[in-house]
Amino acid sequence: MxxxxxxxxxxxxxxxxxxxxxxxxxxxxxxxxxxxxxxxxxxxxxxxxxxxxxxxxxxxxxEMPHRFVNKAASNQAAKDKICSKAAAQINDGDVIFMDCGSTVFRLCQFIKNKKIKVITNSMPVISELQNSRVSLNIIGGEYDADRQAMHGSIAIEHIRRYQAGKAFIGVDGLSAKGLFAHSEKEAAIALALAAQSTHTYLLCDAGKIDKPSYLQFAPLEMVYAIVTNADPAALKYCKKKGVKVINV
Incomplete structure (x- = not known):
């Protein structure tokens, strides 16, 4: 057959x-x-x-709108490898932030049995983790149906009340010039999560490397490490900027 x-x-x-x-x-x-x-x-x-x-x-x-599901489904094998490696950075007792990125969502399946606290604005993440060992802190704010997430000033205020050891975020593109997003509201959430975290991990598949998009919102140095399936040679500039690259 x-x-x-x-x-x-x-x-x-x-x-x-x-x-x-x-x-x-x-x-x-x-x-x-x-x-x-x-x-x-x-x-x-x-x-x-x-x-x-x-x-x-x-x-x-x-449970999820068409746009988010198809984005989460694309390049899924690579995303799972990235998230498996990212999950190894998380230990029982950790408090972590997770944004609403489709790659970050794939992290859920690898952390369900960890005794941790997750602070997130993502409804799919909440749905996936609600019956697991994970304790949830749900960020409030304006609901974005397309992204299935909370955004806005109330969401930012919520984030600023908490401190996490690690944040796991996604972007729409990155280069030596910095991190890029398709919208100001998602960029604002990423900036807030990074500001309240000791270490920020960027989960990024090879297709987003050297692909600037609509909005440059932060320097590359904002992140502690990039977890990616990209060729290390394509990310030589990260070392110069003090950013760790974790390859899968």
Whole structure:
């Protein structure tokens, strides 16, 4: 059975059941689990499904709007590698900030069993962690339906009341010139989280390296470390600016 036929059967099964399990689906289609995981990762990269720890769910998951789900689903295999490495920086007892970035959201699956406190403005993060060992502090403010997150002056005031050892943020692009965002409100949240944290970790896939976007909002030195799958050679300027690069 070729990939295109498997693709049709996987998506049909997903549509009927609302979720699929990697092992069970591999048995149904008569292929190895390795092949099934590769197929699911490829469909995830195409934005056709959303990968979970043991299988997949539709990108039209009701808890999240279409824009956020498709953004979270794209390049998911790389994001999971980045988040697995980032999770290794988190210890029981830590207090951490998490922003509303789609890569940062993928961190949830790797920290569910850690006894930590998470302060976040992201509704998907809250939904994912609410029945885990993690203690949640929910940032209030104006609700952004597209980003499924809280923003605005009240959100900034909330953040300024707390101190965290680590913040995990995402950006829309970075270069030697600094960090870039698509909107002022997301930039404001990132700046506030970094200001209240001892160390700020930037979770960034290779596609955002040297890709300036709409708004340059902070110097590269604002972050303590970048966790990325990018070629180290593409980030030589980080060392010169005292920014640690954690490669996956």
């Amino acid at each position: 070729n990939f295109q036929l498997r693709k049709q059967k996987i998506l049909a099964q997903l549509s009927m059941q609302g979720e699929v399990d990697t092992k069970a689906l591999a048995q149904t289609l008569g292929i190895s689990e390795i092949t099934m995981r590769r197929d699911l990762n490829q469909l995830s990269d195409e934005g056709l499904l959303y990968r979970t720890h043991g299988g997949a769910i539709p990108v039209a998951e009701p």
